[in-house]
Amino acid sequence: MKTQYTLLSGETVEFPTPAGELGAFLSRVLAAARDPSVSDAELLDLVLGPENPLLDRTSVAGRSVATADVYRDPAFHVMLDCVARKRLPPDSAVVTPRTRFTMTVPDAAHQLGISESAVRQAIYAGRLRASKEGGTYYLDPQSVAGYRVSKRGPRRQDQMAKGPPGATLDARIGSGPDASFRVKHSRDDFELSEKRGPEWTGMIPAGWRRIAVLGTSKDRSRYWEIEPAEGESVLHFEGFYLRGGFRIVETVSTSPRAVAAFKDFQPR
Structure with missing residues (x-):
């Protein structure tokens, strides 16, 4: 089950509905945000206080700290948004x-x-x-x-077609006890040289133009897109790899977005 929440900025965040201690605390924050008797200062103290299970209690002795990982958690964005809404004048209009x-x-x-x-x-x-x-x-x-398109970034399909296709890539893909490494490309084939259960070692044949890669472990998912390039590069993830003539043109490090990016990728 997933929770969707629209921030004051207008951005909608979506994340797995928290359970247990975090779920109870988030419900408490949302209730406090709706309670007119709770001030914005009191709500902020609650969000940044020791009762918040998201905060790191190990970095600084005797203090709860919002680390970079905490700020990446969408539930924490919801909590901060509740504080921001508390600070709005009672009759202020919110842009939908x-x-x-x-x-x-x-x-x-x-x-x-x-x-x-x-x-x-x-x-x-x-x-x-x-x-x-x-x-x-x-x-x-x-x-x-205001967006500036990177010259190294993803190109239009008609531009990509003008470049030479990719050469053969060495690869170890599949899944292991603690991680998986998946690829998606237009050729959609794999020259197998060795197979150990769900782990495959071999080659991605020449002729590809863009490859999507998803690495998933117990605590993270990462997404990459690669395109043909001169020289040799290596992409490693938890013992899996791609090796050959390519360059990385897109990286997504946030787990939900990485999985969504791989799902949406259309081979060319």
């Missing part, structure tokens, strides 16, 4: 997501001159602000207008 986020992914891709997949990757990586409604992303036109 559909008022601010009005541009579709195809329109953004056309304006920026990149593929729709590249727009989605920018959303997943947090470089373009967007709100998700009913499974569809809508972007902030101002964010799109």
Whole structure:
């Protein structure tokens, strides 16, 4: 089960519904945010206090600390948003997501001159602000207008077709006791040289133009997109690897976004 919450910024965050201690604490924060007798200072003390199970109690003796990992947790963003809402004047108007986020992914891709997949990757990586409604992303036109397309980043499909296809890549893919390493590409085949249960060692044949890679372990997921390049590169993850002539053009390190990026990738 997942929870969706729309921040004051208009961005919608989606995350697995917390259970146990964290779930109870988040419910308490949401209730306090609705309670007019609780001040914004009191709510902030609650969110940053020792009762918050998200905070790190080991970094500084006697203190609860919001580390970088805490700030990456969407539940913590919800808690901070509750504090921000408490600070609003009682009758202040809040801009709704559909008022601010009005541009579709195809329109953004056309304006920026990149593929729709590249727009989605920018959303997943947090470089373009967007709100998700009913499974569809809508972007902030101002964010799109100010977005600078990297020359090294994902290119349009017609541009990609002009470049030479990729050469053979050495690879170890599959899944092990603690991690998995999956690839998705247009050739969709694999020349197997050794198989040990669900772990495969072999080669991805030449002729590919873009490959999506998803590495998943017990505590994280990471996503990469690679394209052909001169020289040799190696991409390692928990004992799995890709090796050959490529360069990484997209990386997503946030677990939910990494999984979504791999799911949305369309081989070319």
